[in-house]
Amino acid sequence: MAQETRSYKVFQFPANMIPRVDGDADDWKMVPDSYTVGMDQLVNDKNLSAKPDPKNMDVKVKVGWVKGLNRLYFLYEAYDNYWDFTHPDLHNDIFEVVVDGDRSGGPLIAEQHPNKDLSWSEAYFSFHGVHAQNYHIFTPAEGKDWALAWGSQPWIKDLPYANAAYHYNFRPGKAGKLTLEFWITPFDYAGPEGPARAVETKLEENKKIGLCWAVLDYDDVNDVKKQDFWNLSREHKMYGNASFLLPFTLMPLEPSFRxxxxxxxxxxxxxxxxxxxxxxxxxxxxxxxxxxxxxxxxxxxxxxxxxxxxxxxxxxxxxxxxxxxxxxxxxxxxxxxxx
The missing domain is CATH 2.60.40.10 (Immunoglobulins)
Structure with missing residues (x-):
């Protein structure tokens, strides 16, 4: 596999224009198209030669930040010809986001812990999601929480550390467009004991963070292993290893806002x-x-x-x-x- 050279940008919102998390994309109209990461940047892990078909699935993502706040804002706009979200479990169309705020790299899930002598419980509660975080965001979430924060610290997906809102008008099994707005807080340390000892990633201009995402798309199948997995990283296991994430730069204000x-x-x-x-x-x-x-x-x-x-x-x-x-x-x- 060729060495990864891609990098991306995180738009800085002016402090007086912080986006409302309400499922309305109007706040993001100020963000230049150069910040958009489209479906053309993703690869299908089940078929590496497959090309995205916008009639089946079309996704656009923008990421933002605000100087002085340790938050990453996301706008996720997606068209799908079949939205699957009737199940109460992991079977759901998903936007999976992985963030490593200090780019410490390495495994972040229990299954990949370097010490194989540890029990699953020891590895999970001391390691999983502690230095980098994985969010399985349900698109959309009906009758369940908006995301699975995959790790021993589910508190990171709740206020005051995260928030989300959707806008859509389709029913399960139908086609349509979904707008998802959310923000998360990246952590250099987030333990199972709760936020008392947590260390938020300090976000600063021109800093690079590790970030990646995947789109898990069901098309009327019942097997969780048969969904399409469109990945921004060229490495499938980016979901559990932060070394496979891509660098995103926290940009200064665009000249028009200075x-x-x-x-x-x-x-x-x-x-x-x-x-x-x-x-x-x-x-x-x-x-x-x-x-x-x-x-x-x-x-x-x-x-x-x-x-x-x-x-x-x-x-x-x-x-x-x-x-x-x-x-x-x-x-x-x-x-x-x-x-």
């Missing part, structure tokens, strides 16, 4: 005993000058200054920035408090 100039900053307490604080400029746009007011009568023109406060207290810190687009200011009231 502000020409906006002041923004963050800070970190470096040494509380010395009252030493590090300030980081996070402004947007082309900037030629910075002016900091630390709230104690001192200032700086550095982009990323360090400052030592002489007295304990709560301070109003202000950053002014200047560039070809003009001037901008960001003040934060009492965020900076030193002991």
């Amino acid at each position: 502000r020409p100039l906006a002041a923004q900053w963050s800070f970190q307490m470096v040494d509380p005993k010395r009252r030493l604080v590090a300030f980081t400029d996070k402004s947007e746009g082309k900037i030629t000058a910075w002016q900091w007011d630390f709230g104690d009568g001192t200032t700086s023109t550095e982009q990323h200054p360090m400052h030592t406060y002489k007295e304990a207290g709560k301070y109003v810190v202000v950053l002014w920035v200047e560039g070809p687009a003009g001037k901008a200011r960001m003040a934060k009231v009492w965020d900076v408090a030193v002991p």
Whole structure:
């Protein structure tokens, strides 16, 4: 098999345009077509030479994120000539998503645990879905939960870690189009004990995550092993091994959504005993000058200054920035408090 070279993009939604999860795709009209992953990117694991037939199944997927939120948003639009969703078990048309937020790779299901001396129970509850997660999303889900979070942590498919909504008007066994919107939270660690010790994947601009999906399509068959399995990865076992996922880059805002100039900053307490604080400029746009007011009568023109406060207290810190687009200011009231 040829070495995998494909990579994909995750669209950044502006913070004031976060998509509503309501089964309506209107919020996604702003997403350029270059972010769409179509059926032409998938391979049929049961017949590698098969070409997608849009009269049988046609799928389009877009993925998004919002800076500051550790969520991946999905729009799944699919036409199928036969929707199968009457059973209460795993027999269902499925959109299977696997995510490895920190690209740690390797097996993620009990059956593939490297230590074969472990019992199924030991492997499942200590390993399955812990460092990368697999979601079997039922398309659609009627009379059952929207997804199987395949692992020992079913809590990851519920609020506040996930949410989903559908729109469709077909009945079982009929043809039609389905729109599915959902978001999930990727985890670097998600254990069976619940969210108390969980570690969400920190999503940041230009970061690459491991991601892949498959479409499981029944066409009036009763055997779970006889469904078509259309896979974005060229490796069938991507469902249980994160090394077979593909890189998806968390993109910056598209140029049309960027502000020409906006002041923004963050800070970190470096040494509380010395009252030493590090300030980081996070402004947007082309900037030629910075002016900091630390709230104690001192200032700086550095982009990323360090400052030592002489007295304990709560301070109003202000950053002014200047560039070809003009001037901008960001003040934060009492965020900076030193002991």
